[in-house]
Amino acid sequence: MIVIDTHVLVWALDDDERLGPKARSRIDQSETILLPAIGIWEIALLVKKSRLVLKKDVAGWVKQALALPSLLLAPLDPAIALDSVNLPGEFHNDPADRIIMATARHHNAPLLTVDRAILDYARNGHVAVVDASL
Numbered sequence: 001m002i003v004i005d006t007h008v009l010v011w012a013l014d015d016d017e018r019l020g021p022k023a024r025s026r027i028d029q030s031e032t033i034l035l036p037a038i039g040i041w042e043i044a045l046l047v048k049k050s051r052l053v054l055k056k057d058v059a060g061w062v063k064q065a066l067a068l069p070s071l072l073l074a075p076l077d078p079a080i081a082l083d084s085v086n087l088p089g090e091f092h093n094d095p096a097d098r099i100i101m102a103t104a105r106h107h108n109a110p111l112l113t114v115d116r117a118i119l120d121y122a123r124n125g126h127v128a129v130v131d132a133s134l
Contacts, residue, residue, distance in 0.1 A: 001032040003074065003104040005113035006039040006096070008132045010052065013065055023112055023132040034074040035065075036103040038096045080106045088126050092117055101127045 004012070004027070011019040012027055027033060040062055046052035054061045066073060074080075076099060084095070084102035091098065097118060104111035110128040113119065122129040 001034065001107060001109045002026060002030045002130070003034045003036065003100070003107060003109050003111045004039075005100055005111060005115060005118070005132070006035075006042040007114065008112045009035055009039060009065065009071075010043065011132075013061075014055075018114070019132055020134040022134045023130065026112065026130060031070060033068075033071045034103065034107060034109065035071060036074050036080075036100045037076050038099045040073070042096050074103050074107065076103075077106075089121065089124050091121050104128065 008019065008023070008027075010016070012024065043052065043054075043062065044058050047054060047058045056064075065071060080099065080102045083105055084098040087098060087101060091101075097115065100113075101111065101118060101121070104127050110130050111118065111122075112130045112132040114131065114133045118127070119129055119131060121127065
């Protein structure tokens with residue numbers, strides 16, 4: 001099982017070269033890929049702000065993504081919400097990043113990301129990560 005950051009999902013589905021070959025292989029070989037529910041919000045927000053352009057309307061894109069057999073939406077449950085507020089150590093206050101990390105921690109699964117702040121935070125052992133650029 002792996003958890004993927006929002007940009008990793010977009011890159012994987014768009015066959016974007018920013019997703020490294022080791023990360024792509026990890027995704028292809030995973031039986032269960034968890035997408036934190038906040039990722040849907042992030043995608044919709046980025047599209048609305050014109051910071052992300054999809055090949056189809058956002059609702060259709062999300063529906064297609066969630067139909068992938070190995071991709072599961074990880075709901076925001078109380079334990080994840082509480083952990084996102086009480087992450088150990090120091091981390092910035094971006095709620096989406098905090099929920100994504102708390103989701104990985106809750107499921108005891110590595111998080112695929114290229115987010116430098118998350119990769120740096122993981123060096124303290126608070127969350128397992130895989131650099132998705134590799």
